[in-house]
Amino acid sequence: MWLILKNTAKTAGGVFLMVALFVTGIFILSGISLTKTTIIIGGMMIFTLPVVTIIIREQYEEKNKGYDFLASLPLTRLEITGARFVLILAVDVLFAACLIGFFSLVGGDPGRLSLSRAFLLCCGLGGLIMAGLVLLGIFGLGYTRFLIIFLTFFVFLGFVPMLLLKVFDIGPKEIAAFVIDKMTGFQAIPAAAVVLLVYAGLFRLTACLKME
């Protein structure tokens, strides 16, 4: 499993670096301070980094029939899927830790800092679940079918905020107030434990999926 991890680490490292540069750029543009922009973009990047890493890697595997190659080696399906899940977990945790560390270094209003920490953690955990679902989709449906569904999802995703605004009659201010309210009382350890449990469940489910 470690050999697969080592082999895929390059892809993850590349995406990590790109996203880190993007976030750093936003930080510099915001005058290296904790603003709404930096916090939201940081959170968004933590959320999307695992999924972007997976899609780039899986596209590479698909192009090279990488799973056929790995299946011919003395590896079990559990190890192959395990390597993916471990890599994504590592990327997510590392990026979240870096960003939280960076935010702490930048400092600022303690209230805002703790809120931003909770928000980043929340995005990291959300990204992990999303990544688990993406891996389940790819292993279960195959990359092409998954990609079509994924793109359809994103075609609709842009309309979700509009639907929220129209159906529930809530605006960006209400959403922000709701997020701030939830973040203030955010219990990091229980939330992380639950997410890790769900992530492990998704891993088990992916590893058990029918082959061929």
Add this chain to the structure above:
Amino acid sequence: MWTLVKKFSFMFIFYLAAFAVLLLYFIHDVRINDPNPNDMGFVYVLSPYVIWLVIASIWGHEQVENKNRGYHLLAELPVRNISIILAKFFWVFFTTVIITAGLMGVYAFSPLKHAFLGYAREYTLFFGGLTLLFGGGSYLLIFRFGYSLFQKIALVFLVLVLAGPILLHLSVWKNLSSEELIFRLTRLPTTGIVFLCFAVFLILIPCALRLKESHKELSKG
């Protein structure tokens, strides 16, 4: 060429159908649920979406081609490269036109006041023109550097589509309403821009042909 147009139709029709469902919802919503003649919020969000929709259709279509080694098969058939390119560009153009026209239709049916309709139309046409550029550019990218790189760039584009507006709203457009943003954009010579985009789109066709012929091994997936 028409056989190829038919062959390439699936993904584009699929996303057009998905979008049609959303448009039906919006027609219902803006006419019955919330008939506000001064609210251009839905125009502001819906119109730029044409870019992402066409990129998503190209992405899905090329993924299926790549998986089934479609370019390999086409290379073995008595089909000229220009027919392949024309068929692909046809779908970019057709999808863009249909979505743009569909959006303008929705706006025409909406309770928006007459003065706002012109702005909505111009705003939509502007993004339609940009879509032609992005669509044609995508094929140039695919034929020059292969599908893998296109996919990576499309992924970055997707992230920017999601992050971009938030970034702009939080930093540059802090206190601007969607109506004001539309008015600002339509102050540009939009008709000229749309014609220019269309002209560039047409120029991209021979460029794509040239690239496809000089980088055969890449386009074969």
Add this chain to the structure above:
Amino acid sequence: METQPVLSLQHLEKKYREFRLNIESLCLERGSILGLIGPNGAGKTTTVKILMNMIRRSGGEVRVLGLNPRKDEKEIKQRVGYVGEEPAFYGDKTVDWTGKYVSGFFRKWDTNRFQELLDRFAISRSKKIQELSKGMKVKLALALALSHDAEFYILDEPTAGLDPIIRREVLELLLAESREHERSVLISSHITDDISRLADRIAFLVEGRVVLSRLKDDINADWKKIHYKRGALDKDTTASLFSRKEHAFSLSGITNKFQELKQKFEKPVLDGDVKVENVDLDDILIALVEGEKSCG
């Protein structure tokens, strides 16, 4: 001395929507070479993939080196040298990188052997995989399979993309592995010439079923092509022949019971009314496929 067969299949079943693989029984002894012959779509690759646990079986019992592929997948892959129908590698990596990467997964990796095989197959170490031809990729897959001291080789159409010179070389290499190191080989192919040259035992797979599985020598002894004049053979014998054909001055057919009917043929052969010929595996395969079709 271990007497357990290296491969044993009992009532193996795999169901697809429009195809069903159903192998009643198939065995391979240590040090033997089993050739699996069948037309396209007969189930050869499915069978091979089930052995490697790349596909899950619907039912039946499978043992590879005495182990269950579902439970002992890793151990089986450690001890088996596998070459798939279309060898897959990372296209942007070099041959050298691939060798080093693969070596990390095997307990008994022999770098010298791998290098020696690369030289023998004239594969450049610095070449990227995407620059290799299909035949070169097959040769690389063979080099990898032969470099970790496997006890059993499972090869799915390994010679399909190779030129005749390399094909012969590969076959000789496999034959030497089997004879000198008592390695077992399962080779699936529709190039019957290769199987005929290599295998001790041959199994014919038609429409998902093993319709014939015997030692090559027994097949050669029992399966013969008979050319006969009209009326030279009795009705029962004529009816038992496969692939019957009418020619300008004679008739012909294939028998699978030559040893049993030998006495019947003696007199007409002497009279010149019947001529007996050896039959090649292609003819047997065609006869079996026709037989299956006529049985519905």
